[in-house]
Amino acid sequence: MRGAWHESVSREGLAPVARASAEACPACGATGELVAGACPDCGLQLA
Ligand SMILES: [Zn+2]
Numbered sequence: 001m002r003g004a005w006h007e008s009v010s011r012e013g014l015a016p017v018a019r020a021s022a023e024a025c026p027a028c029g030a031t032g033e034l035v036a037g038a039c040p041d042c043g044l045q046l047a
Contacts, residue, residue, distance in 0.1 A: 024031045030041035037047030 025039040025042060025044055025046065027044045028039065028042040030039050032040045034040065034046055038045045
């Protein structure tokens with residue numbers, strides 16, 4: 001299940017940030033917990 005979800009995210013690439021349910025970063029695809037609302041990998045503000 002997790003694999004399929006990851007595949008979906010990478011396929012959609014630049015998904016709208018408004019899709020808050022998907023926590024993968026739209027810029028780099030990182031799925032870690034946000035740090036102060038920002039991607040822990042590239043620093044993009046997501047929240
Ligand atoms: Zn990122």
